[in-house]
Amino acid sequence: xxxxxxxxxxxxxxxxxxxxxxxxxxxxxxxxxxxxxxxxxxxxxxxxxxxxxxxxxxxxxxxxxxxxxxxxxxxxxxxxxxxxxxxxxxxxxxxxxxxxxxxxxxxxxxxxxxxxxxxxxxxxxxxxxxxxxxxxxxxxxxxxxxxxxxxxxxxxxxxxxxxxxxxxxxxxxxxxxxxxxxxxxxxxxxxxxxxxxxx
Numbered sequence: 001x002x003x004x005x006x007x008x009x010x011x012x013x014x015x016x017x018x019x020x021x022x023x024x025x026x027x028x029x030x031x032x033x034x035x036x037x038x039x040x041x042x043x044x045x046x047x048x049x050x051x052x053x054x055x056x057x058x059x060x061x062x063x064x065x066x067x068x069x070x071x072x073x074x075x076x077x078x079x080x081x082x083x084x085x086x087x088x089x090x091x092x093x094x095x096x097x098x099x100x101x102x103x104x105x106x107x108x109x110x111x112x113x114x115x116x117x118x119x120x121x122x123x124x125x126x127x128x129x130x131x132x133x134x135x136x137x138x139x140x141x142x143x144x145x146x147x148x149x150x151x152x153x154x155x156x157x158x159x160x161x162x163x164x165x166x167x168x169x170x171x172x173x174x175x176x177x178x179x180x181x182x183x184x185x186x187x188x189x190x191x192x193x194x195x196x197x198x199x
Contacts, residue, residue, distance in 0.1 A: 001089050002056075002177075002180060003060065003089055003090070003130065003180075003181070004060055004061065004083075004085055004089045004090075005061045005063065005079060005080065005083065005085045005090045005091070006028065006060060006061070006062050006090075006091045006092075006173070007024075007063050007064075007072075007090065007092045007093065008024035008025045008026075008027060008028035008029075008063070008064050008093045009024040009025070009065065009072050009092060009095075009117040009118075010023075010025030010026075010064060010065075011068050011151075012066045012067075012068070016151070020095050020150050020152060021095055021151055022095075023095045024092075024093040024094040025064050026162070026166070027093050027166065027169045027170070027173070030166045030169070031052075031062065031170055031173065032050055032052075034170065035052055037051075037052055038050060039064070043066075045063075045078045045082060046065060046067050046074060046075040046078055047063045047064060047065050047066055047075045047078070047079060048063065048064045048066060049061055049063045050062050054177055055178075056177070056178060061079070061083060061085075063079055069116050069117045070116040070119070072116075072117040072120050072121055073120035073121040073122070073123055073124030073125060074120070074124060076092075076121050076124060076125055077124040077125060080125065086128075087126060087128035088108075088128055088130075088181075090129040090130065091129070091130040091131075091132050091173075091176060091177075092118070092121065092131055093132040093134065093173070094117055094118065095115075095134055095150065096113065096115070096134060096136065097113075097114075097115075097137045097149070098135075098137060099134070099135030099136075099137055100137050100138060101135050101136055101137065101158065101161065101162075102135060102161065103135040104132065104133065104134055104169065104172050104188055105131075105135070105188070106133070106172075106176065106181065106184055106185040106188050106189060107131045107133065107185070108129070108130050108131065108181055108185070109127055110127075110131070114146075118131070130176070136150070172184070175187060
C-alpha cells in the first residue's frame with residue numbers, strides 16, 4: 001500500500017527544538033523546506049500539517065503532532081480518522097536509541113522498543129504502520145538517564161553530522177514514498193547493514 005500520511009514525532013516548544021527526540025520533526029521540516037511547503041496549525045487535529053503533491057501524482061500529508069511525545073497517538077488517531085487513512089498507509093519518522101547515529105531502519109511491525117511516542121501510537125492506533133527509525137545511539141555515557149539523553153541536544157561534533165545526513169534521510173523517505181514499504185525496507189535495511197560492517 002502507498003504511504004499517504006507521514007508523521008514526524010517530536011515535542012512542541014523551543015526548548016526541545018534541537019533535541020535528539022525531535023529528529024523526526026527535523027526531517028519533516030527539511031522535506032517541507034526542500035519542497036517549498038508551508039506548515040499550517042490545525043488545532044482540531046492536534047497537529048501542524050502540510051500537503052505535498054508528490055511527483056508520483058499522489059497527495060501526501062505531512063504532519064507534526066503538537067501533543068507531547070507521549071501523547072503522539074492522540075494526534076495520529078485524529079489525523080487518520082479525519083483523513084480516513086489506514087495504518088498501512090501511515091509512515092512514522094522518529095528517533096531510535098537502539099540504532100547508531102546516521103543509520104536508518106524501516107520496519108512495519110513490532111514493539112515500541114521503549115519509545116513513548118510509539119507506545120502511544122500502538123495504544124491508540126494498533127500496529128501495522130511503517131516505522132522510519134532514525135538512529136540516535138549509542139547512549140553516551142552509558143550510565144546517563146535515558147530521558148536525559150533523548151531530551152538532550154546533539155553534541156557540537158554531532159550537529160554538523162546530523163545536518164549532513166538530512167539529504168540521505170530525505171532520499172530514504174523519497175524511496176519509501178515512490179517504491180512502497182517492501183522495496184524501501186529491502187534497500188534501506190540492507191544498505192545500513194553494509195555501512196555498519198564497513199565502520
